[in-house]
Amino acid sequence: MDSDKLNIHLISDATGDTLNSLGRAAVAQFDEALVTYHRWSLIRSRLQLHRVLEGIQAEPGPVLCSLVDQALRHELDSACARMGVPLLHVLDPVLEMLQAQFGAPARHKPGRQYVLDADYFRRIDAMHYVISHDDGQANRGISDADVVLVGVSRSSKTPTCFYLANRGIKALNVPLVPGIEPPEALMNDPPCPVIGLTIDPKSLIDIRRHRLQLIGGGAEAGFARADKSDYVDYEAVEKELLWARRLCNARGWPTIDVTRRSIEETSATVLKLMDNWHAKREKPPAADDAG
Structure with a gap:
């Protein structure tokens, strides 16, 4: 795969806005980078995830993920390892830091930031x-x-x-x-x-x-x-x-x-x-x- 031509897969259990912003900000630091974004939002079931995995297999490329469901994350980890594509769970460093600060585990419930408050x-x-x-x-x-x-x-x-x-x-x-x-x-x-x-x-x-x-x-x-x-x-x-x-x-x-x-x-x-x-x-x- 040409180093300056990438498929980037953005997988989210919510709207995907966080991944979109993060991806654009990171890619902007590379001159003349040619990127095709594949946005997979509201992924909350195994059936939905299987469709995502078919898309990654058809057009391989790095995966940025913000899924919080542990079962879906495990299945995604295993599939990406088999396909040889890099995978990054972008929320993990932040969640780990906050868990240490709060002294309590994260709820790992998708879409909690979108509430009618x-x-x-x-x-x-x-x-x-x-x-x-x-x-x-x-x-x-x-x-x-x-x-x-x-x-x-x-x-x-x-x-x-x-x-x-x-x-x-x-x-x-x-x-x-x-x-x-x-x-x-x-x-x-x-x-x-x-x-x-x-x-x-x-x-x-x-x-x-x-x-x-x-x-x-x-x-x-x-x-x-x-x-x-x-x-x-x-x-x-x-x-x-x-x-x-x-x-x-x-x-x-x-x-x-x-x-x-x-x-x-x-x-x-x-x-x-x-x-x-x-x-x-x-x-x-x-x-x-x-x-």
């Missing part, structure tokens, strides 16, 4: 909030927001809000349009952090041109422009971004340059800035020197 419903509620408040809709709901993202059109506000919602964060996004004042609730002591997203003009123009192609060259959703050419004109876009940055600076809103950031990286920075905002709010007032 308060955290689950908080994420659902946050998702509904983002949908109903996308692109400046229902600005009266700002008082319920955990964070407000502002920025010019196509600066990744919406996808970032949805990613944050999956973390249980109610994120409202407000488009910044020259000549249109942001909501008054944001201008004077907003009830939550306000964070600006900015981007390189050339990258923004590329995104906007692609968007216009998708919608047939019509006006951008959310607001109309008298001169649509300004939407993708470099000089006009540069002025638009400069105006937005100056507005954020004037209001004391921190900004994030999303040009070379993934949605995940942008969201992680948003969460850090939210923590900073709350830390400043919770900081006790300085003692009166005169006293």
